[in-house]
Amino acid sequence: MLLIPCPHCGARPENEFRNAGEAHIARPAEADDAAWADYLYMRTNPKGVFIERWRHIHGCGRFFNCVRHTVTDRIIATYKAGDPRPSLDVLRAWSEHAR
Amino acid sequence: MSGAFRTASGGRIDRTQPILFGFDGRAMTGFRGDTLASALLANGVHLVGRSFKYHRPRGIVAAGSEEPNALVTVDRGGGRLTPNLRATQLELRRDLKATSQNRFPSLDFDIGAVNNLFSPLFSAGFYYKTFMWPASFWKHVYEPLIRSAAGLGRAPTEPDPDRYLHRYAHCDVLVIGAGPAGLAAALAAAETGARVILCDEQSEPGGSLLAETEARIEGRPAAEWAAGVARALAGQDRVTVLPRTTAFGWFPDNLIGLAERVTDHQDRPDPRLPRERLWQVRAREVVIAAGAIERPLVFPGNDRPGVMLADAGRIYANRYGVRVGDRAVIATAGDSGYRAALALLGAGATIAAIADLREDPAGAAVEAARQAGIAIRPGTAIAGSRGGHRVTEASLRRIGGSDRVERLDCDVLLMSGGFTPAVHMFSQSRGRLRFDAALQAFLPGKSAARERSAGACNGRFDLEGCLDEGFTAGAAAAKAAGCGSPRTRRFARAGAVPAPGGFLGAVPGTGKGKAFVDFQNDVTAKDLQLATREGFRSIEHVKRYTTTGMATDQGKTSNMNALAIVAGALDRPIPEVGLTTFRMPYTPVTFGTIAGASRGMLFDPLRHTPIHDWASEHGAVFEDVGNWKRARYFPRSGEDMHQAVARECTxxxxxxxxFDASTLGKIEVVGPDAATFLERMYTNAWARLAPGRLRYGLMLNEAGFIMDDGVIARLAPDRFHVTTTTGGAPGVLNHMEDYLQTEFTDLKVWLTSITEQYAVIAVQGPRAREIIAPLVEGIDLSPAAMPHMSVQTGQICGVATRLFRVSFTGELGFEINVPADHGRAVWEAVLQAGAAYGIVPYGTEAMHVLRAEKGYIIVGQETDGTVTPADAGLDWAIGKAKKDFVGKRSLSRPDIVAPGRKQLVGLLTHSPQEVLEEGAQLVADPHAEIPMRMIGHVTSSYHSAALGRSIALALVADGRSLLGQTLYVPMPDRMIAVTLVAPVFYDQEGRRLDG
Amino acid sequence: MADPAAARVHPLAVLGAGSMPGAGATLRALPPACRISLRADPQVAAAIAAAIGLPLPEAMCRANVLGARAALRLGPDEWLLIGPEAAGESLARVAMAVPGPASVVDVSHRSTALEIAGPRAVAVLGAFCALDLDAAAFPVGMCTRTLLGKAEIVLWRSAAECFRIEVWRSFAPYVWNCLEEGRLEFFI
Structure with missing residues (x-):
């Protein structure tokens, strides 16, 4: 059971949370069929640093973003929904750190 | 009286408390403080089981949790049957009844032992090679045969009557192992005020110190010191000491699983205690002080009863006052054999000889043995053993010398290949192991978790080193956890002797016969060599092919020897061959421990509505809907379900x-942007819905498929009362929150679940208005003031209500929402008021029939996640003028608008009393060849009392263009003809809605 | 006909007798209460708090108590207001009268409350709840939604050895039975 740092409540056991898939996937206002299918179904599924959404469903109820390393399962950082995606440099540094 | 092999004095047993116990029906006596193993040995019993594959007689090998052979079944009566318990960990208690395993009919005479004669057949990969063909034999011949022969012990067949419990715990420092290193670590951490948990798998803290007779720490005998330290620690507020508690698994973020055996050692456990407890400890820092495990020597006949680990022999003598034999031969690769020899000598045994693999053994232990007059054979290997149910002879051979073999009579043969550090927990924490060439052992290398190892598991085998390293680790852990530092402490100690030296692999120059590496899975050195000859190179493959290290002991005593043999056969250095992965559990954990209290009524919450008890008192038959219990029908005496449902529908x-509709999901949507939010979440138009009115709402997921539906009431310009399906309620709220929090963040609106705030009573039928009229205050029920699909607030029976005029039956109907505590009282009042009109309570089954007669869909029954509004005939529910709503874009995807999609239709069977099976497939041509092309399936099917015949709903490819045509439902024994019709069977004009 | 308004059924009535006292941790069902779920941006929420005379906690997961009333901050824009049942209607009316976007929803009957108190209360909760309930990690006045076994609850440490549990009514018997199971060993 992971210990997940909720940006609002602090570190809490994983059973209070629910994963909500990849983060920073914008809902397109306009999209042709291919772009819309991409939005609906295509995800990056990387080996390494991954930004995903979690909801503190049995806590404050907030959705938030979480940077997790998919190989080590280590959570590197969490930040509130709506906050900007970390820069590539930051992600690269985190990736090194989490290896 | 407690056995012929009991020493006159000494040990940590309580000689004033003799205990009667049974093994395979034979009554014996031991003492409080014994394990089953020590008590059996005290009675001269070595033979305790038969081996897995060859059914060879096997004896007790070890004195701790690494024991591979001495697995027994304990029956505590009343279904309390536990197989595969290690006799070496099983504490003796009054009336303990243990039986040996893997033998038939008896331990002394075992039919399966013929396997031993055919053993050449059972080489590595035997199953894979033998049961290859014919393929048809696998299912009916080979598999049942293998299954009946395989396995250790027998699983219990009755429900386990014992209680189990979990405990979540948190600490700054968890110390795994309460030997010298662990105790010192706990002392250091506790001194800083840290929250400390100290666990140990043995019955009392102390670890190796419990078998020390000479060592002294801080002026006291080592075992006494350990007991004192443990007592002092346990007395501190912020320290928890857990004996009989095995750290078995390491989970992410320093969550450690501990299995505590709470009551098995007690004579008469209090039933209020759990039998076992699973601790889930979240530790900021962990100190692993798990000790080390002695390795057997691999030589022919090393599995005979009476062949034991040397240190086990010493522990039985020193800790339990048991002489494991009268005449011992000792084969060793280090000092352990000498320490054992001295202990056995002290216990009254004769030592025939010590055969030492080393050419020039030296040091204090060797000297002490020499002084005691023990014959020492340096540079000598153990070459083999003889004996039936007990070893009777050991043969020794000079390494590099002639073939001359020295045969020595003995009744016990002690062996030591040196010690393997117990790096299991470190490895589970994903730390990387490194091979220490000097120690010929894998030791903790780079950490991956917040932990540190100390003592023997870290390669420190001397007492002083263990104490110091433990204390330093405990202090460092506390500091890393933010708890400050302890004063430095030196543990003055005397007398303990380090036991260096060791040997990996098969003993050289031995003769013929089976040299076992893995006792529990019957894997020999030859099997491993054969595997490498057959081309296996990876240790992971060798493990699976030969099954070495795969039994319940997970290769505790065997892995290093196996690795060395494979490395030798491949002519590669050990670290290059590498270790197999260490997996949890360290020792087996019962299902009870894992399940904890989650069984019976605590397995899952059972949700009851406020009206449940009334229904239960009035004979309702219930069905499970999610976690809810819902009344399915209310049979009167003599009625079956069919009759009851027909009566309720009529x-x-x-x-x-x-009808009790309380389980419907309910969400109060409040805020200035409430209507805008619903515009985006539902397909329908909401902006112009007037307060006081209801509308059916259809919710899609982003892919355009129907996700949920329900009636939504506008209570005020900024307040909606949304209903959802029963099962969909949590998912719908989550879906709404998702869009609200992450997509439509500009909207000022909030969502509050009110599912459980209200009991909901649906009153449906032509007399509904008349029935509730006298109960209602402040609400004008007239059709003009309260038309179909409207809502009013007021009072019913003196209780505030949100009264909906709504129908899921096609009849005039109301849904009464009242605060839940009042639900039952209002229900009973309505029932009483309706009695004169012939009102009856109805259940979910009648509800299903009534709505199907009207062609109303149920999400999850007519839909399966691939059904669009158009498929379900719900185009009318889509706000065509709306710019956007969740799922809108998907409705114009090519696949969604393509012809050939399954559409909702009604089915009428040609024979009216035939009720189709839900899920049955539809075909166009009854004479087509099998497999037939299936063009649709039945989603709902009932007998309709109102129509006097069966009805069904179905999804059929292009179904709406096939109305009037005949399709077929193939069943195993016949073909059922059906006519496709529009999916509204009753009151197509909808006149009945107004009563 | 009995007055249905008076004939109420407590969500835990199904359990009958109630809990044996003592033994390290006592368990009791608390009487009905007024409960309001208040959702608003903090500034608007503060105005509502001023109107109803109940200051809202500014920190997450903290409760403010004033007399018989309490405000629990369960989320960044979410407070649970608890008070005596009689105060319910006026409280909701006043709260709704405050201008500004907010959501005031009566959830009095949605939940019921239990109280577990005594020196072993933490251990009993620890059998089912994965939170660290040490006084340093979960001090008096802390409150949060969490899980107890498989049921969602609001856990509020109202005193050093006293916890109030708010639980949706249909989960209340499950939570009650869990806590009784956890208490059992402390009768010895």
Whole structure:
């Protein structure tokens, strides 16, 4: 059971949370069929640093973003929904750190 | 009286408390403080089981949790049957009844032992090679045969009557192992005020110190010191000491699983205690002080009863006052054999000889043995053993010398290949192991978790080193956890002797016969060599092919020897061959421990509505809907389900029925942007819905498929009362929150679940208005003031209500929402008021029939996640003028608008009393060749009392263009003809809605 | 006909007798209460708090108590207001009268409350709840939604050895039975 740092409540056991898939996937206002299918179904599924959404469903109820390393399962950082995606440099540094 | 092999004095047993116990029906006596193993040995019993594959007689090998052979079944009566318990960990208690395993009919005479004669057949990969063909034999011949022969012990067949419990715990420092290193670590951490948990798998803290007779720490005998330290620690507020507690698994973020055996050692456990407890400890820092495990020597006949680990022999003598034999031969690769020899000598045994693999053994232990007059054979290997149910002879051979073999009579043969550090927990924490060439052992290398190892598991085998390293680790852990530092402490100690030296692999120059590496899975050195000859290179493959290290002991005593043999055969250095992965559990954990209290009524919450008890008192038959119990029908005496449902349906159509709809999901949507939010979440238009009105709402997921539906009431410009399906309630709220929090963040609106705030009573039928009229205050029920699909607030029976005029039956209907505590009282009042009109309570089954007669879909029954509004005939529910709503874009995807999609239709069977099976497939041509092309399936099917015949709903490819045509439902024994019709069977014009 | 308004059924009535006292941790069902779920941006929420005379906690997961009333901050824009049942209607009316976007929803009957108190209360909760309930990690006045076994609850440490549990009514018997199971060993 992971210990997940909720940006609002602090570190809490994983059973209070629910994963909500990849983060920073914008809902397109306009999209042709291919772009819309991409939005609906295509995800990056990387080996390494991954930004995903979690909801503190049995806590404050907030959705938030979480940077997790998919190989080590280590959570590197969490930040509130709506906050900007970390820069590539930051992600690269985190990736090194989490290896 | 407690056995012929009990020493006159000494040990940590309580000689004033003799205990009667049984093994395979034979009554014996031991003492409080014994394990089953020590008590059996005290009675001269070595033979305790038969081996897995060859059914060879096997004896007790070890004195701790690494024991591979001495697995027994304990029956505590009343279904309390536990197989595969290690006799070496099983504490003796009054009337303990243990039986040996893997033998038939008896341990002394075992039919399966013929396997031993055919053993050449059973080489590595035997199963894979033998049961290859014919393929048809696998299912009916080979598999049942293998299954009946395989396995250790027998699983219990009755439900386990014992209680189990979990405990979540948190600490700054968890110390795994309460030997010298662990105790010192706990002392250091506790001194800083840290929250400390100290666990140990043995019955009392102390670890190796419990078998020390000479060592002294801080002026006291080592075991006494350990007991004192443990007592002092346990007395501190912020320290928890857990004996009989095995750290078995390491989970992410320093969550450690501990299995505590709470009551098995007690004579008469209090039933209020759990039998076992799973601790889930979240530790900021962990100190692993798990000790080390002695390795057997691999030589022919090393599995005979009476062949034991040397240190086990010493522990039985020193800790339990048991002489494991009268005449011992000792084969060793280090000092352990000498320490054992001295202990056995002290216990009254004769030592025939010590055969030492080392050419020039030296040091204090060797000297002490020499002084005691023990014959020492340096540079000598153990070459083999003889004996039936007990070893009777050991043969020794000079390494590099002639073939001359020295045969020595003995009744016990002690062996030591040196010690393997117990790096299991470190490895589970994903730390990387490194091979220490000097120690010929894998040791903790780079950490991956917040932990540190100390003592023997870290390669420190001397007492002083263990104490110091433990204390330093405990202090460092506390500091890393933010708890400050302890004063430095030196543990003055005397007398303990380090035991260096060791040997990996098969003993050289031995003769013929089976040299076992893995006792529990019957894997020999030859099997491993054969595997490498057959081309296996990876240790992971060798493990699976030969099954070495795969039994319940997970290769505790065997892995290093196996690795060395494979490395030798491949002519590669050990670290290059590498270790197999260490997996949890360290020792087996019962299902009870894992399940904890989650069984019976605590397995899952059972949700009851406020009206449940009334239903239960009035004979309702319930069904499970999610975690809810819902009344399915209310049979009167003599009625079966069919009759009850028909009666309930008829009452609703003719007079009135009442239905507990409390489980419907309910969400209060409040805020200035509430209507805008609903515009985006539902397909329908909401902006112009007037307060006081209801509308059916259809919710899609982003892919355009139907996700949920329900009636939504606008209570005020900024306040909606949304209903959802029963099962969909949590998912719908989550879906709404998702869009609200992450997509439509500009909207000022909030969502509050009110599912459980209200009890909901549906009153449906032509007399519904008349029935509730006298109960209602402040609400004008007239059709003009309260038309179909409207809502009013007021009072019913003196209780505030949100009264909906709504129908899921096609009849005039109301849904009464009242605060839940009042639900039952209002229900009973309505029932009483309706009695004169013939009102009846109806259940979910009648509800299903009534709505199907009207062609109303149920999400999850007519839909399966691939059904669009158009498929379900719900185009009318889509706000065509709306710019956007969740799922809108998907409705114009090519696949969604393509012809050939399954569409909702009604089915009428040609024989009216035939009720189709839900899920049955539809075909166009009854004479087509099998497999037939299936063009649709039945989603709902009932007998309709109102129509006097069966009805069904179905999804059929292009179904709406096939109305009037005949399709077929193939069943195993016949073909059922059906006509496709529009999916509304009753009151197509909808006149009945107004009563 | 009995007055249905008076004939109420407590969500835990199904359990009958109630809990044996003592033994390290006592368990009791608390009487009905007024409960309001208040959702608003903090500034608007503060105005509502001023109107109803109940200051809202500014920190997450903290409760403010004033007399018989309490405000629990369960989320960044979410407070649970608890008070005596009689105060319910006026409280909701006043709260709704405050201008500004907010959501005031009566959830009095949605939940019921239990109280577990005594020196072993933490251990009993620890059998089912994965939170660290040490006084340093979960001090008096802390409150949060969490899980107890498989049921969602609001856990509020109202005193050093006293916890109030708010639980949706249909989960209340499950939570009650869990806590009784956890208490059992402390009768010895």
């Amino acid at each position: 009452a609703v159509r003719m007079a009135a029925g009442m």
